[in-house]
Amino acid sequence: MHHTKYLLIGSSHAGLSALDAIRLQDKEGALTLVTQESCLPYSPTILPYVLSGQTNPDKVFLRDQQSLDSQSVAFKPGARVVAVDGRNRQVTLESGEKMEYEKLLLATGAAPKRPRVEGLEAVPHHVLRTLEDAVKLRSGLRKDRTAVVLGAGLIGLHAAENLAKSGMRVVVVEALSQVLPGYFDEEASQMIHKAFSENGVKILLNEKGLKVKGADGKTTLSLASGGSLSAGLLVVATGVQPRVEFLEGSGVEVDQGILVDERMRTSVSGIWAAGDVAQARGFFEPSKILSATLPNAVEQGRLAGMDMVDDPALKVYPGAVNLNTYKFFGHRAFSVGMIRTEKGCEVEKEIVPENFKYQKLVFKDDQLVGASGINSDLDPGIMYQLIRRKAYLGDVKARFCASPGEGRGPPRRARRGTRHDGSASQPPVESTGR
Numbered sequence: 001m002h003h004t005k006y007l008l009i010g011s012s013h014a015g016l017s018a019l020d021a022i023r024l025q026d027k028e029g030a031l032t033l034v035t036q037e038s039c040l041p042y043s044p045t046i047l048p049y050v051l052s053g054q055t056n057p058d059k060v061f062l063r064d065q066q067s068l069d070s071q072s073v074a075f076k077p078g079a080r081v082v083a084v085d086g087r088n089r090q091v092t093l094e095s096g097e098k099m100e101y102e103k104l105l106l107a108t109g110a111a112p113k114r115p116r117v118e119g120l121e122a123v124p125h126h127v128l129r130t131l132e133d134a135v136k137l138r139s140g141l142r143k144d145r146t147a148v149v150l151g152a153g154l155i156g157l158h159a160a161e162n163l164a165k166s167g168m169r170v171v172v173v174e175a176l177s178q179v180l181p182g183y184f185d186e187e188a189s190q191m192i193h194k195a196f197s198e199n200g201v202k203i204l205l206n207e208k209g210l211k212v213k214g215a216d217g218k219t220t221l222s223l224a225s226g227g228s229l230s231a232g233l234l235v236v237a238t239g240v241q242p243r244v245e246f247l248e249g250s251g252v253e254v255d256q257g258i259l260v261d262e263r264m265r266t267s268v269s270g271i272w273a274a275g276d277v278a279q280a281r282g283f284f285e286p287s288k289i290l291s292a293t294l295p296n297a298v299e300q301g302r303l304a305g306m307d308m309v310d311d312p313a314l315k316v317y318p319g320a321v322n323l324n325t326y327k328f329f330g331h332r333a334f335s336v337g338m339i340r341t342e343k344g345c346e347v348e349k350e351i352v353p354e355n356f357k358y359q360k361l362v363f364k365d366d367q368l369v370g371a372s373g374i375n376s377d378l379d380p381g382i383m384y385q386l387i388r389r390k391a392y393l394g395d396v397k398a399r400f401c402a403s404p405g406e407g408r409g410p411p412r413r414a415r416r417g418t419r420h421d422g423s424a425s426q427p428p429v430e431s432t433g434r
């Protein structure tokens, strides 16, 4: 039986980050990296560019075989783990092969969530999570054809934009009352929605697909509101869920994701989890939450790897502060930390419609707790650090709000401050900028 000191399941951001942290302390301990995919490690964040054709699928890899060899990694692609036996420290692969480990990292990420739409299993549809998905979807792009996208989250909108740019007529169906509900407030979402409408993408809000049927190369989706949509291509992008199905009977405690402590340890000794599959404490609250973002996967993977080798430099996980950047139709947007306000929050908003610019800062107890923007000069990385470090801005808050971008960019206008209840704490003012 294959025996390894460190067994890492999943070769994406969390797995690779753990690998690097382990190799900083232990250059020689036998380390095996397995993935169910048949290719070298890559980032799912590159997939929209593969879909658009901006990036060649051969050029997306995060590591090549040579760099894995130089880190003494036994890389095993095409190896799907189907069971974990925590008591005997063994995993079983789909092929039936068993592997013994001393320390195990579960970094299996998340898989697309299928919505409850009658008939969906029986009709051809696309998702966008793996390189194979992106290549397949790209090959489905044709001029003068139609597409329906279920879900107006980041992945749904990435798909819709690229389908539209390839000349297809696209309709997006979203059950909630705004696009990107997990990332932006209603005002910012409306601006993004407008950009999509102006580029020919129709978005139906407060709408659901109930039933789907396929015939003659067309898919017909019956809508909750009574109408129906027919299209040549159906894309399902209604969220993701942690990949945990192989843990049944393992003893590893799972809620929505794998429950981990502040060192990424699971409930079973010798097993850690990190990234999209893990459910760890939040930054703003101690309850355990999922956080499916790249920076979070990198950080959790690093901490898990450090703990696996007892690295004395480890500082426990402070909780995830979500950070997302998003480009659409020539615009750039970001959101970090709290999007919606709660009691005691103060909001500084700035909107310049003619520049298609939006900027929002959220404060609580004189600390920045959230920031978002569209075509804003704010640096998402700096906003992230201010939030993470709980920087006290009391004495400089007014100056910070007047010039958070340190004078970069055009003059600011239509700045307004609001309290959490939405009432204006001061009337809109014209800023002179700097």
Ligand SMILES: Cc1cc2nc3c(=O)[nH]c(=O)nc-3n(C[C@H](O)[C@H](O)[C@H](O)COP(=O)(O)OP(=O)(O)OC[C@H]3O[C@@H](n4cnc5c(N)ncnc54)[C@H](O)[C@@H]3O)c2cc1C
Pocket: 009, 010, 011, 012, 013, 014, 015, 034, 035, 036, 037, 043, 044, 045, 046, 047, 048, 079, 080, 081, 082, 107, 108, 109, 110, 128, 129, 130, 154, 155, 158, 243, 246, 274, 275, 276, 277, 292, 293, 294, 295, 297, 323, 324, 325, 326
């Ligand atoms: C289209 C798209 C765009 C995105 N854009 C952004 C963005 O702009 N910003 C951002 O922060 N995040 C973005 N994300 C999310 C980001 O990619 C994830 O948060 C990140 O990849 C999580 O890393 P991970 O290592 O936890 O899991 P994953 O990247 O999901 O990797 C999991 C790995 O585990 C393997 N695996 C799973 N199950 C098994 C098994 N049973 N046996 C063996 N191997 C297994 C998989 O094959 C894969 O290699 C995007 C995601 C997608 C799909």
